[in-house]
Amino acid sequence: MKAYKFRIYPSKAQESEMMHHLWIAKNLWNELLFHAKMMYRDYERFPTRDAFQKMTKGSGLYSQAQQEIAHRVEGAIWRFCRLRKISRRAGFPRFKSLDRMKSIAYVQKGFRLGAKLKVTPFGEINMVKHREMEGGAKTLALKRESSGKWFAIFCVEEPPKVVKLNSGPRVGIDLGLQTFATLSDGNKITNPRHIRKYEERLAFLQRRLWHKHRGSRNRRKAKLRAARLYEKVKNSRRDFLHKTSKKLSDIYSLIALEDLSCQEMAETKLGKYINDAGWRTFSSMLCYKAENAGGKVVLVNPRGTTKTCSSCGKMQELQLSARVYACRGCGMVKDRDLNAAENILARATAGHAGSYACGEGAKETPLEEAGNQGHLPWCATTSLSHERAP
Numbered sequence: 001m002k003a004y005k006f007r008i009y010p011s012k013a014q015e016s017e018m019m020h021h022l023w024i025a026k027n028l029w030n031e032l033l034f035h036a037k038m039m040y041r042d043y044e045r046f047p048t049r050d051a052f053q054k055m056t057k058g059s060g061l062y063s064q065a066q067q068e069i070a071h072r073v074e075g076a077i078w079r080f081c082r083l084r085k086i087s088r089r090a091g092f093p094r095f096k097s098l099d100r101m102k103s104i105a106y107v108q109k110g111f112r113l114g115a116k117l118k119v120t121p122f123g124e125i126n127m128v129k130h131r132e133m134e135g136g137a138k139t140l141a142l143k144r145e146s147s148g149k150w151f152a153i154f155c156v157e158e159p160p161k162v163v164k165l166n167s168g169p170r171v172g173i174d175l176g177l178q179t180f181a182t183l184s185d186g187n188k189i190t191n192p193r194h195i196r197k198y199e200e201r202l203a204f205l206q207r208r209l210w211h212k213h214r215g216s217r218n219r220r221k222a223k224l225r226a227a228r229l230y231e232k233v234k235n236s237r238r239d240f241l242h243k244t245s246k247k248l249s250d251i252y253s254l255i256a257l258e259d260l261s262c263q264e265m266a267e268t269k270l271g272k273y274i275n276d277a278g279w280r281t282f283s284s285m286l287c288y289k290a291e292n293a294g295g296k297v298v299l300v301n302p303r304g305t306t307k308t309c310s311s312c313g314k315m316q317e318l319q320l321s322a323r324v325y326a327c328r329g330c331g332m333v334k335d336r337d338l339n340a341a342e343n344i345l346a347r348a349t350a351g352h353a354g355s356y357a358c359g360e361g362a363k364e365t366p367l368e369e370a371g372n373q374g375h376l377p378w379c380a381t382t383s384l385s386h387e388r389a390p
């Protein structure tokens with residue numbers, strides 16, 4: 001599935017109608033969630049999908065759209081339960097204010113795309129279709145961003161493509177904060193300066209926002225200003241991630257990354273930093289772009305990648321501030337991130353003479369083969385498929 005996002009320009013009347021629908025959707029979400037909480041309190045189980053769907057009847061939304069809210073609540077609870085099993089940190093889905101209910105979705109029915117976008121209760125909406133879609137749209141989401149702009153997001157099932165196998169070199173990538181990415185062949189990708197400048201300005205606007213009185217007109221204005229800039233930062237960052245991941249997936253046949261979903265990662269690297277959202281997006285972009293370019297992404301266990309010597313395999317403690325890895329065993333001196341990137345690549349290709357490390361095999365590779373001793377086998381998977389529902 002591929003998502004396309006187009007800007008739409010609803011009329012005043014349409015917009016107020018759409019806002020009204022968001023408001024209903026928000027109330028519906030809250031009601032269903034409340035019901036689920038009560039049911040769990042009394043019977044220690046959650047309502048079924050059918051039960052949720054029955055409760056949405058007569059809400060005033062288009063029938064497809066209200067069912068989709070039921071699915072959303074059910075999905076949120078399901079994800080919560082699943083996360084709870086592996087980590088204690090998961091929080092139960094929250095009640096929403098109107099600001100947090102951003103979209104209404106249509107599955108297969110209720111919309112038609114002509115010169116304008118026709119959506120059942122709202123009529124024809126002006127839309128700027130800046131690119132062609134390959135394939136027919138399966139779902140539509142009407143989304144209101146915090147900046148006040150509206151978008152139509154279509155999910156399209158992609159026709160199968162024949163891809164040539166990429167015969168480029170292999171690379172390990174270490175994602176970081178000071179340098180966005182360090183490649184095992186010595187290349188470095190830095191965070192673009194203009195994005196950092198925006199981010200500083202955004203932080204300033206947000207600090208100022210806290211000093212405004214709640215509910216005041218000034219606060220509303222400041223909030224909108226911050227939201228507009230936030231959107232700009234988000235777009236430039238996404239653009240940067242798209243371009244970078246495209247470039248890398250065109251060049252390399254195998255890209256090794258740290259598996260960000262490993263719990264270890266959450267505790268060591270991400271616990272200290274807040275920037276994981278960008279990394280996650282980047283790694284999922286790499287996954288599908290590499291697949292389209294005939295390459296592969298291998299995710300490896302991040303445990304100890306910075307602490308291990310890429311030359312002799314010994315481990316030693318390394319301070320966070322140390323920029324250079326100096327091995328006490330073999331005397332190797334190397335840039336800290338480069339050392340990590342080389343370890344990441346070594347883990348992805350360990351024990352495989354062929355051109356690709358394959359997912360299931362890599363999981364079972366004994367550690368000794370890589371020359372490392374005394375830690376867990378790494379979890380490696382290949383070419384993850386990513387759902388990109390809005």
Ligand SMILES: [Zn+2]
Nearest residue numbers: 309312327330
């Ligand atoms: Zn060494």
